[in-house]
Amino acid sequence: MFLATWQEATSFDTARGTALAWLLVRARRRAIDRVRSSQATRDRDTLAGFRDLEVSRDDVAEKAETLIEHHRVTTTMKALTAPQREALELTYFGGYTQSEAAAKAGVPIGTMKTRIRDALIALRKLTAEPRPAWS
Template sequence: MLGLMTVDSAGDLAPPAPASKEELLVQVARGDQSAFGELYDQIAPRVLGLVKRLLVDHAQSEEVTQEIFLEIWQSAARYESTRGGASTWILTMAHRRAVDRIRSSQAGRDRDTKIGIRDLAVAYDHVAETVEVRIEHERVERAMTRLTQLQRQAVSLAYYGGLSHSEVADKLQIPLGTVKTRLRDGLIRLRDELGVAS
């Protein structure tokens, strides 16, 4: 059962309160498909929004979002609430997947240009992947230092903190339009620093 029935002030049964994302992830880890559906309903728009801001292309964004939810279904048991909120865990996964797609697309274009061969199969190498992820993380950290303090604060809260634009505005006590401007300018600067083609 996803939520517990409550009794309102008139003594009538009230609809169950929605389960938290953390509770839903625990249930998903046990194979609960209805919990997965509810989790999807709660966070899919934010995941798609984050992915689309990075990839721009709507079709690719939808494809990556599906991959993310498949990964959530398969790896929910690895979620540890002591290490952060469920939204942060999911949005970090989404951010990583989107960056991987960008990197993969760029690498494919570079490879095609240099070699003239498409769809070159590359064997999976865990050590190489770990090194690549670490290098990419360091590149992003360096690029983040090139943002203004205000841009860095907004980007960190939205993408690493998992907050929506409205939540960032509330937390920083600034207008929503200001948050959107800081995020847009920050992402443009990050894209330029990282050399990601738009």
């Protein structure tokens, strides 16, 4: 700090303030730089630590859970009416907007919105019921 101050003494301007104020501003800026540098180093080390951290996974359990959820969704989707199922398939699985789905199904946009809303309400009711035992 002292060496840097000595080397940059020519930047001191008496018209802008006192020497003490100039030194205090320089010290404050230097302290802020040190704190920010230290925080950036900690953040970098933390990110590198998380990146290098190997997360153990249970692939069998994950696959089983995915299969169970897939079975549950397909079973629940079969319980919907054909128009409701088509509305969800176009919008949620097909990626179409409500307007595009309505055009594709040949129905007005209001009808498509109603079908989607009714389908989501029905799905909510069906998934809230206890799950049937596997046969």
